[in-house]
Amino acid sequence: MQIKEMVMLKQLVLETIKNKELINYGEGIVVGISGGYDSVCLLHILYSISNELGIKIYPVHVNHMLRGDEALRDENFVKSFCSSLGLEVYIKHIDIAKKAKTEKISLEEAGRNARYEVFSLVAGERGASKIAVAHSRNDQAETILMRICRGTGLEGLRGMEYKRDNIIRPLLDADRSQIEEYVNGIGVEAVTDSSNLHTDYFRNRIRIDVIPAINIASGSDITENLLRLSKIVVAEDDYLRYNSELYYQKSVLSERKMYTELDLNVLDEIHQSVRLRVLRIAIEKTCGTLNGWGYIHLDKLNNLIENGRTGAQIDLPHGVAAVKSYGSLILKEQGKEHQEQFEKKLIIPGETEIQRFGLIVKTEIYKFETNKSCRQFINNNEKVNTKFIDLEKVTAMGENLQIRNRRDGDIFKPLKSNGTKKLKEYFIDNKIPRQVRSTIPLIALNKDIVWVIGNKISDNYKVTDNTKMVLKITFIQKKKN
Amino acid sequence: MQIKEMVMLKQLVLETIKNKELINYGEGIVVGISGGYDSVCLLHILYSISNELGIKIYPVHVNHMLRGDEALRDENFVKSFCSSLGLEVYIKHIDIAKKAKTEKISLEEAGRNARYEVFSLVAGERGASKIAVAHSRNDQAETILMRICRGTGLEGLRGMEYKRDNIIRPLLDADRSQIEEYVNGIGVEAVTDSSNLHTDYFRNRIRIDVIPAINIASGSDITENLLRLSKIVVAEDDYLRYNSELYYQKSVLSERKMYTELDLNVLDEIHQSVRLRVLRIAIEKTCGTLNGWGYIHLDKLNNLIENGRTGAQIDLPHGVAAVKSYGSLILKEQGKEHQEQFEKKLIIPGETEIQRFGLIVKTEIYKFETNKSCRQFINNNEKVNTKFIDLEKVTAMGENLQIRNRRDGDIFKPLKSNGTKKLKEYFIDNKIPRQVRSTIPLIALNKDIVWVIGNKISDNYKVTDNTKMVLKITFIQKKKN
Numbered sequence: 001m002q003i004k005e006m007v008m009l010k011q012l013v014l015e016t017i018k019n020k021e022l023i024n025y026g027e028g029i030v031v032g033i034s035g036g037y038d039s040v041c042l043l044h045i046l047y048s049i050s051n052e053l054g055i056k057i058y059p060v061h062v063n064h065m066l067r068g069d070e071a072l073r074d075e076n077f078v079k080s081f082c083s084s085l086g087l088e089v090y091i092k093h094i095d096i097a098k099k100a101k102t103e104k105i106s107l108e109e110a111g112r113n114a115r116y117e118v119f120s121l122v123a124g125e126r127g128a129s130k131i132a133v134a135h136s137r138n139d140q141a142e143t144i145l146m147r148i149c150r151g152t153g154l155e156g157l158r159g160m161e162y163k164r165d166n167i168i169r170p171l172l173d174a175d176r177s178q179i180e181e182y183v184n185g186i187g188v189e190a191v192t193d194s195s196n197l198h199t200d201y202f203r204n205r206i207r208i209d210v211i212p213a214i215n216i217a218s219g220s221d222i223t224e225n226l227l228r229l230s231k232i233v234v235a236e237d238d239y240l241r242y243n244s245e246l247y248y249q250k251s252v253l254s255e256r257k258m259y260t261e262l263d264l265n266v267l268d269e270i271h272q273s274v275r276l277r278v279l280r281i282a283i284e285k286t287c288g289t290l291n292g293w294g295y296i297h298l299d300k301l302n303n304l305i306e307n308g309r310t311g312a313q314i315d316l317p318h319g320v321a322a323v324k325s326y327g328s329l330i331l332k333e334q335g336k337e338h339q340e341q342f343e344k345k346l347i348i349p350g351e352t353e354i355q356r357f358g359l360i361v362k363t364e365i366y367k368f369e370t371n372k373s374c375r376q377f378i379n380n381n382e383k384v385n386t387k388f389i390d391l392e393k394v395t396a397m398g399e400n401l402q403i404r405n406r407r408d409g410d411i412f413k414p415l416k417s418n419g420t421k422k423l424k425e426y427f428i429d430n431k432i433p434r435q436v437r438s439t440i441p442l443i444a445l446n447k448d449i450v451w452v453i454g455n456k457i458s459d460n461y462k463v464t465d466n467t468k469m470v471l472k473i474t475f476i477q478k479k480k481n
Numbered sequence: 482m483q484i485k486e487m488v489m490l491k492q493l494v495l496e497t498i499k500n501k502e503l504i505n506y507g508e509g510i511v512v513g514i515s516g517g518y519d520s521v522c523l524l525h526i527l528y529s530i531s532n533e534l535g536i537k538i539y540p541v542h543v544n545h546m547l548r549g550d551e552a553l554r555d556e557n558f559v560k561s562f563c564s565s566l567g568l569e570v571y572i573k574h575i576d577i578a579k580k581a582k583t584e585k586i587s588l589e590e591a592g593r594n595a596r597y598e599v600f601s602l603v604a605g606e607r608g609a610s611k612i613a614v615a616h617s618r619n620d621q622a623e624t625i626l627m628r629i630c631r632g633t634g635l636e637g638l639r640g641m642e643y644k645r646d647n648i649i650r651p652l653l654d655a656d657r658s659q660i661e662e663y664v665n666g667i668g669v670e671a672v673t674d675s676s677n678l679h680t681d682y683f684r685n686r687i688r689i690d691v692i693p694a695i696n697i698a699s700g701s702d703i704t705e706n707l708l709r710l711s712k713i714v715v716a717e718d719d720y721l722r723y724n725s726e727l728y729y730q731k732s733v734l735s736e737r738k739m740y741t742e743l744d745l746n747v748l749d750e751i752h753q754s755v756r757l758r759v760l761r762i763a764i765e766k767t768c769g770t771l772n773g774w775g776y777i778h779l780d781k782l783n784n785l786i787e788n789g790r791t792g793a794q795i796d797l798p799h800g801v802a803a804v805k806s807y808g809s810l811i812l813k814e815q816g817k818e819h820q821e822q823f824e825k826k827l828i829i830p831g832e833t834e835i836q837r838f839g840l841i842v843k844t845e846i847y848k849f850e851t852n853k854s855c856r857q858f859i860n861n862n863e864k865v866n867t868k869f870i871d872l873e874k875v876t877a878m879g880e881n882l883q884i885r886n887r888r889d890g891d892i893f894k895p896l897k898s899n900g901t902k903k904l905k906e907y908f909i910d911n912k913i914p915r916q917v918r919s920t921i922p923l924i925a926l927n928k929d930i931v932w933v934i935g936n937k938i939s940d941n942y943k944v945t946d947n948t949k950m951v952l953k954i955t956f957i958q959k960k961k962n
Binding site: 145146148149150151152153154201202205206209210213214217218219220222224225226228229232233235236238239240242243271272273274276295 | 626627629630631632633634635682683686687690691694695698699700701703705706707709710713714716717719720721723724752753754755757776
């Protein structure tokens with residue numbers, strides 16, 4: 001009877017390994033072993049299927065030096081258990097209390113960090129490609145419930161993964177009771193993993209008090225229910241991740257270290273929940289991590305998109321600033337100005353496109369026998385995105401008109417003004433925010449600005465009584481598909 | 482100080498009412514009042530803003546007859562409290578214990594059902610368009626935690642809604658402590674709602690034991706964390722719902738009471754998590770409810786789609802059967818056969834489309850001077866979806882070829898067989914499942930079947946040595962966009 005159950009657990013673990021593709025034939029595997037039931041069971045099962053899978057097993061035990069004699073007892077147990085299987089165990093003593101104090105982190109965190117550091121070290125030395133840890137389905141349920149209690153989103157409800165980087169969890173489908181029976185079945189007295197009972201206070205309260213109390217009061221099995229919720233969330237969240245990646249790709253205009261630019265038109269049209277995920281992807285791409293970022297920052301970013309004025313800027317963690325620019329949201333280093341340059345010869349007559357910014361500039365020529373007909377274009381300035389200029393004044397210099405953003409040394413004589421000034425001064429006079437100046441498209445003749453698009457044209461090229469040919473310039477901001 | 486906090490709570494409730502559009506100007510509102518703090522607070526706040534909102538308030542108290550004197554004490558308190566506000570209260574005595582016993586439901590369920598029945602009754606009598614109930618943000622967090630414990634998906638994590646049908650929850654953003662302070666502030670001794678302490682055992686354990694224990698052990702506020710999770714889930718779930726509705730519309734071929742047909746090509750191409758939601762929509766449309774349906778049934782349905790053979794059928798709750806048909810999944814009444822008829826004249830030469838089934842039948846004519854050239858088409862049967870028949874044999878009768886599904890009385894003489902038989906017998910002989918027979922497209926000349934598409938042609942119309950004109954018929958199953 002007991003043997004039948006042991007075979008069943010082994011079978012279950014083999015299925016998990018196969019279905020989740022945890023182990024490849026012939027791999028070396030570091031197995032963390034505390035001496036508690038879970039890790040003893042894991043090591044024994046992996047040992048017992050090592051020939052079948054052609055795997056090489058490297059047990060690793062970390063003595064946390066927290067509990068003196070008890071820790072030594074655990075260490076000795078692990079030694080003798082491993083040697084009974086003919087396995088050599090790698091043992092490392094680390095003063096976790098000291099580490100926790102030095103690094104100003106909790107004992108649990110220090111212990112966990114130390115263990116994974118040692119596991120990785122041994123894996124590197126032995127050429128092992130995987131590190132197996134012994135979390136059970138009960139650990140999984142506890143982890144999820146702890147995250148719910150401490151605050152989480154869908155991400156946290158997914159629970160621990162069967163495989164993440166080189167960490168694998170072959171026991172994640174196994175129940176703690178099955179594991180204990182298995183260990184009893186092989187005739188081994190695993191140590192009562194006393195670290196469980198002391199170091200992670202919150203987990204122990206969840207395990208020992210909260211879950212049993214809930215099960216009694218609800219008359220149902222919260223472990224089962226949490227794991228089912230987790231499975232549902234994994235499926236739903238995978239779909240949302242997939243969709244968000246699609247929309248990120250659709251919205252991204254520019255992406256490099258500490259600089260990401262997203263198309264506001266795309267951000268505008270996508271559902272709020274996907275938009276927040278797109279922003280998270282953008283943040284991670286910009287500063288390489290999501291650590292230190294919370295819902296409050298996403299909210300601020302989202303608010304900037306929805307309600308911010310063009311040019312508005314907010315400061316965010318990791319020295320990142322967000323700017324709402326013309327048609328785009330820019331994530332960049334605080335204090336650094338956006339200086340992506342673009343420049344294209346203006347096609348006359350015809351359409352010139354700056355794909356990167358989703359701009360089209362259309363030009364048409366109006367030619368007249370007498371200049372009287374041109375008079376209708378004088379002072380015709382009511383449309384923001386359509387302007388008329390004197391074509392002959394432009395072509396007189398033998399140079400081509402350009403559509404571009406600003407350069408150092410640009411000059412501008414605004415319509416009806418007396419003198420030429422630096423473009424920068426014009427921007428300052430007109431209170432155009434520093435952050436967006438480089439995103440404003442300009443029509444230029446060398447350094448002389450002909451039209452600050454969305455703003456004034458130059459007095460130098462205006463239509464007058466003497467104009468014989470009018471160039472009509474229309475600016476179109478394309479919607480991105 | 483106390484007054485300031487009372488004003489703040491009133492302000493908060495007003496904002497909830499405004500943001501969630503709970504109340505329209507001038508509406509009549511039934512307010513459920515137990516005499517406990519929450520409902521006393523709700524009634525008082527609604528009363529105090531009734532002039533501002535032009536609303537008419539109808540307090541309703543249901544005496545559950547569960548606690549004798551105590552219940553009477555509550556009733557009397559409610560009476561005097563309402564009369565102090567100049568409001569007439571509607572009071573109804575219902576023997577909840579008896580109701581629970583008769584209907585074989587729990588006391589909580591019987592109580593809840595009874596209350597909402599009375600609220601609706603009074604709303605109808607008084608022409609009130611809303612029913613206000615006094616759930617607070619703590620109730621919300623408790624509800625979500627209870628659902629997590631007992632098992633839920635994203636749906637359950639959304640929590641109670643601010644507005645559902647005509648039920649509104651104006652206190653859903655208010656904290657229990659604020660509510661108690663408010664009630665103390667107006668100088669009223671609300672009854673300790675003793676029903677809370679007795680009827681819903683599980684909720685009370687969650688409220689009194691579990692949540693405080695978790696807060697102490699985790700050092701954080703689980704109520705806050707659950708509510709934030711709920712907000713995240715609402716946003717994510719809304720998006721998934723929206724998407725699923727889109728995909729349902731994309732996949733549905735036919736929809737009526739106890740009959741829904743979905744395009745398998747569409748179901749195949751969508752993400753698993755959205756597919757399960759599409760199936761839920763289909764189930765709800767088919768049998769009008771999701772009660773009695775669980776994950777196990779969705780799993781079975783999903784498995785039928787992924788692994789079932791054409792013609793496979795499973796029985797599901799509410800007398801629903803699911804059939805995997807040619808190119809579609811059918812949800813229908815158990816035992817009832819699918820009999821949706823389609824029929825169209827075959828265009829020769831040209832293309833005939835049965836849009837409903839995503840079918841195209843293409844015909845081409847090959848005409849020859851000598852019949853020798855026709856010989857290549859004799860016994861040319863290797864392609865399942867392309868057949869050749871003698872055009873003159875078809876047109877000899879002066880009738881048109883039809884593309885349709887089967888009718889009673891159809892006859893068929895399979896190629897190379899000796900005699901004509903009923904089409905039904907042919908289906909039986911060839912083990913074509915009963916459930917899919919009506920979905921098989923046929924080429925027919927009156928009652929005589931020319932080609933069972935995907936199967937044999939008729940011996941009557943085959944190409945022979947004497948054939949002068951060949952009709953090539955190609956069957957195309959379109960992918961739906």
